[in-house]
Amino acid sequence: MDNKSLKQTQVENESELFINETPEQTAQRNKEAFVFSNNKAIGSIEKYFKFDTLGAIMKKEIIGGITTFLALMYILSVNPSLVSGTSSINNDGTTMNEFGIFFATALVSGICCILMGLFANIPVAMSTSMGMNALVAFNIGGTLGFEGAMIVTMLSSIVFVTVSLTPLRSFIIKSIPKGIVLAIGIGIGLFISYVGIASMGWLGKDEAGIPVAKLGILRENYVPIILGSITLMLILFLAFKKIPGAVAISLIGMSVIAIIIATSTNITNNKDLLFKANLSNWEGWKYDFEGFAWNWKSTFKAFGNTKIWTSPVTYISIFVVMLINFFDATGTMAAFTNQLDSKTNQHKEISQRALVIDSMGTMMASVTGTTPLGVFAESGAGIEQGAKTGLAAIVNGVLFLLAIALFPIFKLIPQPITSAACVYIGIMMIKEAAHVEWEKPEFLVPTFLSILFMIATYEIANGVAMAFIGYSFMMMITGKAKKVHPAVYCLSFLFIIYFIAFAFIQI
Template sequence: MEKLFKLRENKTTVRTEILAGLTTFLSMAYILFVNPSALATTGMDMSAVFVATALAAVVGSLLMGLIANYPIGLAPGIGLSSFFAYTVCAQWGIPWETALSGVLVSGCVFIVLTVTGIREKIINAIPTELKFAVGAGIGFFIAFLGLKNAGIIVGNKATLVALGDLHNSAVLLAVFGIVITIVLMTLNINGAIFIGMAATVIVGMLFQLIDVPTQIVAPIPDISPTFGQAIFHLGDIFTPQMLIVILTFFFIDFFDTAGTLVAVANQAGFMKDNKVPRASRALFADSSATIVGSILGTSTTTSYVESTAGVAVGGRTGLTAIVIAICFALSMFFSPLLGVITSAVTTPALVIVGILMIGNVAHIDWSKFEIAVPCFMVILMMVLSFSIASGIALGFIFYPITMFFKGRYKEVHPIMYILMILFILYFVFVV
């Protein structure tokens, strides 16, 4: 363990890494049910997608742990699966088999960019201030996501968003989880986030808000209805419409992963000289998982920002990712037990992690307007557009502009100017 993961060097222990892995898994477990439900609307077999989702998470997390030694869990991204199901298949009428081929191709493009080092150079070219803004923005985003999923924040025709029904039992359970976790964090209790989630589950069962599992073990469903379809339909991707699909998968996953990697590296204290160590290895794991996932029968696999929940518990090495992979593997056998992981259970973890991550704003020089504008746009637009990728895109467009007119254009890496142009084209032709 020590030789493989360098536990002492990273000031962690096996016990801490296991606890971190369990915490991250519990924060990610919802994807096992949400992803199959979304992709089933395209005509895909829900049971097969469930297995594909779990296996993609297993492969991705294992690669992340063994190759990159990062405490990051991977699984099919909910934003990407929503785009896959509701835009590509439902609105554009593209068969799900062809859409999976698009995911496969985007993964292959990622591999090429990663192996050549281009992807890592792009991430390292991002200014320090924008990296901190990305971390803070993701903090606000996941806290908002948790509150929304729990019904604490709801939609409102007059004000867009509003406070939810605090008389609703499920909402109150989430509020209880947030309060108890905040108390535990305030008391510096080790593993406070994990304990808070467990307490929420127990209280939910006591008040019959969470069903007590009636079955422990369930047979693993058949994956054959989706397996290999991405390969069999590669010949159908050579159309202008599929080019847009592939580019969209590419852009969203590229910057969602970059944002997550930067956020986790910042929170864990891995950043050195504005660079993410072993970034190419982490990106290779992410790209490979996308390829494997598409062949198994699921949408793009990506690094999960919920990994910051495990980092908050103390996870610092790839052992955390290995634990996550083991949990996803076991979930295929014990899927009935995952029914207790409701939004009320995951919300406390997301809110607490959001609180921890917004501390990144302290490292941004807000007195310099040319820096404040793009950082503000990253943070604000992630939440208002409900998209990590869109927030990053807008911030990256404004950064070269404000720096140029401030006379600091020589300080901007050439890659940032290229990204600005690409993001403008992305908004014009894709969004």
């Protein structure tokens, strides 16, 4: 083993030393152990992304980026199929163009991931937020058409960006107790696992495609359930054997098997979870860029439609979308910051640059014709594989952009396979429960409510809301009201208003 490999191995084996170190001491120890590559190009990359300070390894950054992409790539097929049924406000029977949504989703996700990596230097991926797309498609879009929904998200994103450019967002985040951050992180982990087992076929779904808390029809879904479960077992086996790239290896390998099974059995029912893995169902290299242009042209044309501006739903929705974007992303970012800190001892606070890029992503999404972007919880899979820097996020971004041309191939990987990674994320994130102060009711209750509402309502922001409300209430009834930061009380009140406002846009 050469000197560089030896020192990098030492960094890995000594990863627990910083438990008793300050961030400065950890950074200094990492620098002393790290040797930059002799290759000028690779060495420059290592220096830019601070590999020496963070104790990062190039191979793990790339594997982590690929792993995250494989875990979240389902959004490239789920989002278009979910939102494309949203009708136009013109009431002429026209709906949003499906390829246009896919192209906008892949394009903006790729750009935002690259920006996140280059300027925030964290291994966090962005794409269209699950839950938000359902809100846009069924709640807002059902009343205002897809054009009105895009306009609402555009205006709310302007407010979102404005807040993120000021110290207000960072001030709010610093006022949040660590126990609430832990509660949110645990809730997100279990939420993603819930999504995972549902996409394997274990759970039933309602007409909108939202999982319901009951077993699916097992005799119809036993093949995808078995494939997804085997994928999860393979991930766990490789991961606990400390095989590098365990998730990526498992997903790619099992996808090949799924394609063989789906093609050989000639699955033709489009409701089958393995339908897209059947090569005989492949539609070829079809792209509808005119449809993409039509989506955003129709949206901008609708700015002059009085139906949008005379409806109270427009103004309520702007407020609701802004709140969801703010706390969905902030809660997820806080959880990842905590996860990264546990592995690097260098991420004590959420990056202000990350918050700005996150908020800009929603604006870019609405302008190009897709639903709001957000930080993806599946980024946890890449972090668990060893990703520590923004290089992993750039890998995600490049893969999103490549998917524009290669999506007909990428979409052959069925959801039951990628969903196994989601369950694995939950398993890894639930470890944070060991740090919750369960004996204190002000943390016990919010953690429970956060988990319950994220899963039961299928929306991360609802769990974040109940964590704040539960914390404020328990602090008051336990005689600790004066210890609560005023900003937390304000946020709790806003969340109560949020639930009231949300009631008026539900259909």
